[in-house]
Amino acid sequence: MTRLLVECVPNYSEGRRPHVIQEIVAPFRDRRGVHLLDQRADPDHNRLVVTLVGEPAPLQEALLESARAAVARIDLRGHRGAHPRIGAVDVIPFVPIGRVTMEECVTLARGFAERYAAELQVPVYLYEAAARRADRRSLERVRRGQFEALVTEGLASESRAPDAGPAVLHPSAGATAIGARPFLVAYNVNLKSRDIEAARAIARTIRASSGGMPDVKAVGIALEEQGMVQVSINLTSYRVTSVHRAFAAVREEAARRGIEVWGSEIYGMVPAEALIDAARDALMLRDFDLGQVLDLRLLDLAAEGGFVADVPDGSVATEGGGFVER
Amino acid sequence: MTRLLVECVPNYSEGRRPHVIQEIVAPFRDRRGVHLLDQRADPDHNRLVVTLVGEPAPLQEALLESARAAVARIDLRGHRGAHPRIGAVDVIPFVPIGRVTMEECVTLARGFAERYAAELQVPVYLYEAAARRADRRSLERVRRGQFEALVTEGLASESRAPDAGPAVLHPSAGATAIGARPFLVAYNVNLKSRDIEAARAIARTIRASSGGMPDVKAVGIALEEQGMVQVSINLTSYRVTSVHRAFAAVREEAARRGIEVWGSEIYGMVPAEALIDAARDALMLRDFDLGQVLDLRLLDLAAEGGFVADVPDGSVATEGGGFVER
Numbered sequence: 001m002t003r004l005l006v007e008c009v010p011n012y013s014e015g016r017r018p019h020v021i022q023e024i025v026a027p028f029r030d031r032r033g034v035h036l037l038d039q040r041a042d043p044d045h046n047r048l049v050v051t052l053v054g055e056p057a058p059l060q061e062a063l064l065e066s067a068r069a070a071v072a073r074i075d076l077r078g079h080r081g082a083h084p085r086i087g088a089v090d091v092i093p094f095v096p097i098g099r100v101t102m103e104e105c106v107t108l109a110r111g112f113a114e115r116y117a118a119e120l121q122v123p124v125y126l127y128e129a130a131a132r133r134a135d136r137r138s139l140e141r142v143r144r145g146q147f148e149a150l151v152t153e154g155l156a157s158e159s160r161a162p163d164a165g166p167a168v169l170h171p172s173a174g175a176t177a178i179g180a181r182p183f184l185v186a187y188n189v190n191l192k193s194r195d196i197e198a199a200r201a202i203a204r205t206i207r208a209s210s211g212g213m214p215d216v217k218a219v220g221i222a223l224e225e226q227g228m229v230q231v232s233i234n235l236t237s238y239r240v241t242s243v244h245r246a247f248a249a250v251r252e253e254a255a256r257r258g259i260e261v262w263g264s265e266i267y268g269m270v271p272a273e274a275l276i277d278a279a280r281d282a283l284m285l286r287d288f289d290l291g292q293v294l295d296l297r298l299l300d301l302a303a304e305g306g307f308v309a310d311v312p313d314g315s316v317a318t319e320g321g322g323f324v325e326r
Numbered sequence: 327m328t329r330l331l332v333e334c335v336p337n338y339s340e341g342r343r344p345h346v347i348q349e350i351v352a353p354f355r356d357r358r359g360v361h362l363l364d365q366r367a368d369p370d371h372n373r374l375v376v377t378l379v380g381e382p383a384p385l386q387e388a389l390l391e392s393a394r395a396a397v398a399r400i401d402l403r404g405h406r407g408a409h410p411r412i413g414a415v416d417v418i419p420f421v422p423i424g425r426v427t428m429e430e431c432v433t434l435a436r437g438f439a440e441r442y443a444a445e446l447q448v449p450v451y452l453y454e455a456a457a458r459r460a461d462r463r464s465l466e467r468v469r470r471g472q473f474e475a476l477v478t479e480g481l482a483s484e485s486r487a488p489d490a491g492p493a494v495l496h497p498s499a500g501a502t503a504i505g506a507r508p509f510l511v512a513y514n515v516n517l518k519s520r521d522i523e524a525a526r527a528i529a530r531t532i533r534a535s536s537g538g539m540p541d542v543k544a545v546g547i548a549l550e551e552q553g554m555v556q557v558s559i560n561l562t563s564y565r566v567t568s569v570h571r572a573f574a575a576v577r578e579e580a581a582r583r584g585i586e587v588w589g590s591e592i593y594g595m596v597p598a599e600a601l602i603d604a605a606r607d608a609l610m611l612r613d614f615d616l617g618q619v620l621d622l623r624l625l626d627l628a629a630e631g632g633f634v635a636d637v638p639d640g641s642v643a644t645e646g647g648g649f650v651e652r
Binding site: 005007035037038053097098183190243244247261262263264265266268269270271272273275276278279280281282283284285286287288292293294295296297298299301302303 | 331333361363364379423424509516569570573587588589590591592594595596597598599601602604605606607608609610611612613614618619620621622623624625627628629
């Protein structure tokens with residue numbers, strides 16, 4: 001039997017209180033059909049990013065339960081953090097993986113948005129591929145002015161009217177952006193320098209919004225504790241601008257300023273393909289096909305309902321070549 | 327339910343006659359529990375290399391059926407080819423993948439060898455990790471002098487006595503080496519040069535047998551049609567000497583001789599980890615963990631008997647967020 005999986009990366013406006021983070025994440029543990037792949041809380045951003053894969057039905061139940069905890073525990077009226085946000089549950093993007101299509105994730109996001117808004121009484125904006133209005137394709141635009149602007153302006157204007165749920169802001173939990181988008185690779189390049197202006201200039205040079213590479217977002221930030229600066233990058237479509245192209249561009253721009261690269265980091269999850277593409281480039285691989293990658297073939301076999309690459313617990317090979325219970 | 331998988335890479339001394347290749351490969355098609363990942367026939371080598379993954383029981387049945395075809399169709403007495411060989415079925419290595427251990431593959435290889443030798447009446451030498459004698463750890467040593475030496479010397483001497491099966495050579499099909507070994511990455515680097523001596527010198531410099539890098543075999547060969555030379559490499563343990571280290575060494579040695587690299591190729595299958603390691607090196611990735619690779623996590627989930635990343639045929643997302651039959 002094959003079952004459908006989607007990825008979902010909910011972001012919550014809580015990166016500091018461990019017991020609250022625990023409560024938010026608890027619904028994703030030990031639930032059949034839902035797997036918690038990664039969770040990262042950042043106190044400076046005051047934000048929690050959770051990476052899940054799951055079957056749509058149990059995933060939605062878990063998301064609702066988690067959102068109830070977040071809405072109950074997080075009050076945006078006293079919230080401070082470096083990351084822009086409009087709600088206690090700030091964004092919930094659904095991401096196609098495997099053979100799931102973007103259209104299926106759009107349908108999932110729109111359906112979930114209705115239920116979420118009704119059950120939590122939190123207004124919802126549909127964004128990116130799930131947007132019902134062109135002006136909501138961009139999450140930055142949906143989040144313009146953040147929670148505080150929504151409080152000041154209210155939701156009565158056409159530009160602020162939610163796509164689902166109450167026409168007024170939730171007093172403490174604000175609003176939530178629910179959407180569908182391609183897999184996003186969060187990728188940072190650290191420079192052997194304390195020159196924040198250089199990092200910002202490099203970010204401006206490479207990012208799409210200022211005429212750089214397509215599907216690249218980038219900012220320059222200081223890493224105070226490490227005494228370095230960082231070009232912090234989101235690759236919103238790694239097949240358009242790859243990890244290794246972004247790395248090469250930062251290295252080149254840094255070199256032009258006499259700055260060396262210290263190293264880079266993948267923040268959170270990354271598809272194997274993105275790294276294999278980087279290897280293909282570095283090794284000057286010719287005539288290479290992803291079908292040559294053993295693990296990807298095994299995953300295909302598993303997806304087709306075939307067998308999986310595991311030895312059952314408690315079994316061992318026998319001299320006869322079979323496998324028996326240990 | 328989880329099921330065990332091993333990899334198996336049988337090599338047959340037939341790289342020219344398509345109908346014989348078809349007969350040899352047929353038992354691996356449409357058999358539950360066995361998957362044919364790759365097949366490569368090389369006319370110059372006069373050799374067929376098949377990559378399989380499968381559950382031990384059906385895999386062994388398929389291997390026996392395939393070997394029967396090879397033994398019936400291939401006559402070593404008239405066989406010519408560039409690749410060393412002792413039998414119609416030349417080698418059958420079992421390779422641990424996933425959580426299968428080398429010890430389990432050794433047990434599997436030894437058990438299979440007994441059955442293979444008895445059913446096909448072909449003498450078997452156990453090699454590499456499955457060897458019962460230290461002098462058979464090296465396949466080169468087992469194959470010394472090839473089929474022709476076995477004919478001349480006979481199998482009566484201690485050094486030629488088989489580990490399983492008849493004490494005489496099969497008249498047309500010779501003998502077979504059955505073993506267990508780590509995953510082998512076949513990797514070639516092509517040079518923009520026709521200087522075969524340079525390719526040979528580079529191969530000598532990097533290979534383990536002449537004091538180069540550990541777990542590296544290498545030869546220099548001419549690619550007549552492409553007007554280039556190639557350093558053809560086997561990485562017998564890619565965690566010891568990685569693909570990117572081998573590439574860098576060849577590139578460096580070539581540069582010392584004023585020769586540029588044209589490109590490289592993976593021949594057959596490669597574990598994702600080997601390429602991800604190359605990406606890690608190229609991107610100067612720090613604090614990276616294989617657990618961040620989405621596809622590897624999904625494969626783990628599948629192996630644990632969880633769900634798999636697929637949308638069932640005929641289903642589609644509904645507005646309610648669920649998935650129904652199309």
